[in-house]
Amino acid sequence: MSVIFTNDGFPSRADHLRALWTPVLFSPRLSSPENLVIGVASATETDFYLAEANAWRRLHCLFGDGAETALLAARVALDVLKSDLSERGQTALHEPRQTFSGITMGELREGEGSSLKQIATTWLASLSSLYDAGLAERIERSEEVLPVSAEAKAKADRLPVLVLEYVEQHRPRLSSFFHAEIREKRERKRKPRAQDIYIGFAGSSLVANFATLPAKRSNTIIDHIKRLMWDLEQDRDAAGALDRQRKYEMIVKHQDKYDPHITEKQFGDVLEVVDELGEQGRKRDIAVIPRVTVPEIGNHVLELEQAA
Known part of the structure; x- marks a missing residue:
């Protein structure tokens, strides 16, 4: 032969x-x-x-x-x-x-x-x-069951940039804690690479991601937020007990009840989504923090990072 x-x-x-x-x-x-x-x-x-x-x-x-x-x-x-x-x-x-x-x-x-x-x-x-190569493989396998490219499908969200600008006005030194893509004030145009963990803000006391909830329920946006919560969970678990002093939060902005651009039913739907995300957060031990204005979010970050 x-x-x-x-x-x-x-x-x-x-x-x-x-x-x-x-x-x-x-x-x-x-x-x-x-x-x-x-x-x-x-x-x-x-x-x-x-x-x-x-x-x-x-x-x-x-x-x-x-x-x-x-x-x-x-x-x-x-x-x-x-x-x-x-x-x-x-x-x-x-x-x-x-x-x-x-x-x-x-x-x-x-x-x-x-x-x-x-x-x-x-x-x-x-x-x-x-x-730990084994940990990296497990994370990559876990990503396969998540919605594919939820970030790529979500509409460009200006909230992280607006929070950065507010925080920068009051305490410029904290700007270095924001993700590089937020500091560059540009949209995430490239498809997220596999195994990338996206963290919007990583400070000495707070680790957080930011997202805006629309008045009309959007499963794509909800999937996007759940993915950001998953990123927070992976980032925390990689550090283990070393990060026990830092708070891990998913901060979401939604319209106020008295905003003329939102109906009473839509506001009720938004609150239901907040509750749904809150339940997901409790399972992951990630706090879901709802706020209605950028200054409220910015002041929340400033308060937690007082020592920085």
């Missing part, structure tokens, strides 16, 4: 891309050369992907009571890096900005893979003791 090998029998590299990648290093003790790999960034000239550590609870084994401070510093640094990558692309890897003490970029290397995500996550799994 003879076996004939052809090019069709081997994986093709034609669809592979080459990209730059670098580990993100965190030194929790400034006097020590010890580093932890908390992420891997990969980028081409036109796009980027930041794979982030997800087994944050392991920090407690290393730092005990100091783990919460280390966790907050690491996660805020990753948010800032993601913003920098979205603004400067590959330049952010060639010329990294020193944003926080103890956060540095490792050696810049070139890699090849089927996607930026594949390059970044493969190297993160190889280099980091704070990454």
Whole structure:
């Protein structure tokens, strides 16, 4: 029996891309050369992907009571890096900005893979003791049962940007806690990448997502909000007991009962949706906070972040 090998029998590299990648290093003790790999960034000239550590609870084994401070510093640094990558692309890897003490970029290397995500996550799994590949797979499988691209179907919601602008007017320093896409004041035009966890605001005391409920019931918007609640749950569970001091909230805005643009029946329907979301939140241990104005939401954020 003879076996004939052809090019069709081997994986093709034609669809592979080459990209730059670098580990993100965190030194929790400034006097020590010890580093932890908390992420891997990969980028081409036109796009980027930041794979982030997800087994944050392991920090407690290393730092005990100091783990919460280390966790907050690491996660805020990753948010800032993601913003920098979205603004400067590959330049952010060639010329990294020193944003926080103890956060540095490792050696810049070139890699090849089927996607930026594949390059970044493969190297993160190889280099980091704070990454759990099994957890990442479980999250990805869970996403398959969620409504597909609920964010992409939902109408552009200006609420997060309006809350940012209000908070920025009263306490500019808090703006860095908002997601990079909110700070850039642009819509989420790209389809969310698989395994991305979207958090609108990640402060020292509050972690929150924001969404607007329309007067007319929309299952697409409701699915979108439930997905944002799921993101909050995944973000909290990844940190484990380390985030026990931060509040996780889904903040929803709806029209006031006396708004002339909403009928009494529509207002009743809105309250039913709020109750429905509240029940979902209780199951996930995520608080659902309904408000009727942007200042109310902004003041709520300011009050919880008084120490920042």
